[in-house]
Structures are given as C-alpha cells and as structure tokens.
Amino acid sequence: MKEIVILSGKGGVGKSSITASLGYLLSKKYKVVMADTDVDAPNLDIVLGARLREYNDIKASGKAIIDYEKCTGCMRCVDACRFSSIIEAEKPIVISFSCEGCGACSIVCPEQAIEIKEITNGRINIFDVENMLIVSGELIIGESSSGHLVDVVKKTAKDKTEASNADLILVDGPPGIGCPVISSIKGCDYVIAVTEPTPSALSDMKRLIEVINYFKTSTGIVINKSDIHPESAQKIKDFASEKGFKILAEIPYDLSIPNAITQAVPVVKAYPESQSSTVIKCLSDKLIDLIQQ
Ligand code: SF4
Ligand code: SF4
The missing domain is CATH 3.30.70.20 (Alpha-Beta Plaits)
Incomplete structure (x- = not known):
C-alpha cells in the first residue's frame, strides 16, 4: 500500500481539483481510497460529486x-x-x-x-464516488485539535484500505504549514506540492518545503496555471532545481478546470481532450511509475 499526499503552501491554487482528477485516473489502474485531510474546509467530495454513505462523530x-x-x-x-x-x-x-x-x-x-x-470536535464522513471511497474529516466550527482529527482521518483511511485490499491512499491535504499539514505528511510515501506562478504562492511553497524536509519525504512540484506569469514560473523552476525537486507537471491555465468544478466532475472526465487533462494524464503516468518503484 502506498500513500501519496497532495499539499499546497497556499490555498486556492487548484490542489483539490488536481487531486480529484488524479484519483479518477489512478482508480482505472489501482484500487484507490481517497482521504480529505483539509479538515477546516473539506471539499474533495464536492469536487468529485460524491454521495455521503455514513458518518461518525469524533472525540479528538x-x-x-x-x-x-x-x-x-x-x-x-x-x-x-x-x-x-x-x-x-x-x-x-x-x-x-x-x-x-x-x-x-x-x-x-x-x-x-x-x-x-x-x-466531540469533528466527524469522519465516508463518501462513495465512481469506484472509490473518500474518507473526509470535518472539524466542528470553532473547535481545535485539527491535527489530531487528521490523524483519525488517516487511520480510518488506512483501515478502509486494508479492509478493501486497496493499493493506494491519495490524500487531499490542507493548505498552510500547521498541525494538519504535519499530520498529513507523517508516514506518507510521497508528497506532491502544488503551486502557481505568483510571488505569494512561491513564498508559501518554500515554507511548506521546509516542513516536508523535516520528514525527508520524497517530493515533486506541480505548477498549476503555469503560463499566467512566465517570470514567476521560472523562479519556481529555479528554486526546484536548486533544491533538487522535480517539476512533475506544468498545467496551463485552462477554463475547462473551472467549468468542470461547476459540474462537480474531475476535468479529466468532463473535458478529457483539454490541455489541462492532457498534462494531468502525464502526471498520473508519472505517479504510476513512482508507485511501481
Ligand atoms: S487551555 Fe487553559 S483552560 Fe484549557 S486546559 Fe489548557 S490551561 Fe486549562
Ligand atoms: S481556582 Fe482553579 S486552581 Fe484553584 S482550586 Fe479552583 S479550579 Fe483549582
């Protein structure tokens, strides 16, 4: 069983949309359990148009x-x-x-x-979508211990993975660098850091990389909306090369992505021939290579 975590130092860079598409593509080859550890604002189930199967209150x-x-x-x-x-x-x-x-x-x-x-500070929701299951954590508004709740989400996802003989846990992690991020990284095999070519996104990604480095987890970078500002995109590539991180994909700005979000369908399913879908399919192939290694 492998566990891949998708993170972004900054919110709103397209992490959940990319995770949804990767889940959809990888589930064609593997048995996948998805986990949403963005317990402050979980939305993977919404992006994927999933159905709630059950939930449990959690005392964490x-x-x-x-x-x-x-x-x-x-x-x-x-x-x-x-x-x-x-x-x-x-x-x-x-x-x-x-x-x-x-x-x-x-x-x-x-x-x-x-x-x-x-x-009780949160709940664990279990959703069904396509041939996948999503384990999603949801912090009660105003409550604390989000990192502890993430631990429960990951443990539940692991149990579900073992019970169903699944091969892969794909985690849609939280933005930022706090406790939920640290809990999300713990014990995973690979991290994908999603960013976009803006100075603030690069600054937040650098902080995220510092946290990931503490765990010494293998990491690759995905630049979303890669063509909106070539100069900033180049700065991300220079940073990656200086620190020894691979740029796994450069996803161009593509209206297919927001259009797919409005339909609650991953872009690779809604618009499989779009530019962004083509790049995300290549990214998925790279992950398959990684998983097989
Ligand atoms: S936060 Fe304050 S009130 Fe709460 S357990 Fe700690 S010391 Fe006690
Ligand atoms: S005031 Fe606080 S520390 Fe003192 S007895 Fe009451 S609960 Fe205990």
Missing part, C-alpha cells in the same frame, strides 16, 4: 471542566493558562471555545478540581 479534543464543589477559588489555574481561557470571577470560568485542552490548569490545581474531558 479535550476541554477543562471545573468541579466547583472542590474549587476553593485560589485562581492558580488562571495564571497557568497560557491561552487566557480561564476568567477570574468569584470562581474561575473556563472559556470553552478557546480552551486547548493542554491540561496545565489541571496540573497546578491543588484541589484536583479540574478534569480534561474529551469532547
């Missing part, structure tokens, strides 16, 4: 709960909370929304009056 976060019968009002917990999540009043009050469940207040409480209780 903790919150401080004070037992006022035991609390003497010493306020040590207020001083211990680095997130300013406990308000000093007659008795301390926990602001549940900002509590990170770190447990510091519970450690300093001399009366053992604070317990960290597991709470």
